[in-house]
Amino acid sequence: MSRSPSSPERNKPYPDSWEQVAELRVFRTAATDWDRLATWRQDMWKRGWRLLKVTSDEVELVAVFGKTKADLQSPASL
Numbered sequence: 001m002s003r004s005p006s007s008p009e010r011n012k013p014y015p016d017s018w019e020q021v022a023e024l025r026v027f028r029t030a031a032t033d034w035d036r037l038a039t040w041r042q043d044m045w046k047r048g049w050r051l052l053k054v055t056s057d058e059v060e061l062v063a064v065f066g067k068t069k070a071d072l073q074s075p076a077s078l
Contacts, residue, residue: 014053014064022066025049031061 018024029037034056041051049065056062 013055013062018052018064018066022052022068024052025065027063027065029061029063031056031059034061034063 013026014024044051044065049067051063052066053064054061
């Protein structure tokens, strides 16, 4: 009934190939809290992070944000 915390899907909810082209952040929250985080998600977007994947079950929502490695290496604009 419960999932093992050490399962590969839980620890890395994205394909291995994504790590070669992007810096990734995995965000976990209660599925019911996702709508309340709209401002936070907008702030991530403004900082160059893109929402790549969202999965959920009845309890937990998992969101994967990414920023391409090329974007990380470019000089910051003032």
